[in-house]
Amino acid sequence: MATHQISRSITVKASAAHVFDLVASPARHAELDGSDTVRGVLSGPARLSPGSRFGMTMRMFGLPYRMTNRVVEFEQDRLIAWRHLGPHRWRYELEELSSGMTRVTETFDYTRGLPVLYVLLGVPARNAVGIERTLVRLRDAVERG
Numbered sequence: 365m366a367t368h369q370i371s372r373s374i375t376v377k378a379s380a381a382h383v384f385d386l387v388a389s390p391a392r393h394a395e396l397d398g399s400d401t402v403r404g405v406l407s408g409p410a411r412l413s414p415g416s417r418f419g420m421t422m423r424m425f426g427l428p429y430r431m432t433n434r435v436v437e438f439e440q441d442r443l444i445a446w447r448h449l450g451p452h453r454w455r456y457e458l459e460e461l462s463s464g465m466t467r468v469t470e471t472f473d474y475t476r477g478l479p480v481l482y483v484l485l486g487v488p489a490r491n492a493v494g495i496e497r498t499l500v501r502l503r504d505a506v507e508r509g
Contacts, residue, residue: 368482370492371471374499378506380458380466384441386506387456388412393420396505398497399490406430412446414438451476468502470495 376383386392388411394402401424408418416435421428436453437445445455452474459467472491474482482488 368475368488369471369473370488370495371469372492372495372499373467373469374503375461375465375467376503376506377464378466379464380460381441383458383466383468383502383506384444384456385411386502388444390418390420392505396498396501397494398499398501399494401494403428407432412438412444418446445471445473452482468499470499 403421406419433446
């Protein structure tokens with residue numbers, strides 16, 4: 365069975381708790397987003413928790429739109445994932461390493477739904493590039509304080 369996920373990792377000089385606080389803050393998502401589609405927060409809590417719903421303003425291919433997401437996986441300081449109307453998920457997994465370092469893995473998981481459609485539209489390759497950029501932005505944001 366094929367695995368329909370795109371994952372990339374980066375190591376940051378910070379605790380998993382510090383990184384998690386950043387990722388769990390929807391107000392920071394536009395700053396971190398390497399795809400440049402997330403524009404800002406529309407609605408929701410300041411900090412995500414299990415089952416949280418949050419709305420974002422978005423822009424893709426020059427067209428503005430809104431997206432409502434729901435947190436579907438949550439382990440404090442270790443794992444958070446959300447999805448919207450589509451069945452795919454965006455997931456961050458944090459692994460605390462020695463010396464105050466954390467490995468951050470971001471995954472676009474498109475195993476649910478119609479994976480072949482995502483592939484035909486080039487979504488996995490495009491998202492891989494966005495994930496790589498996001499992780500660099502996340503590292504920079506965490507390390508500069």
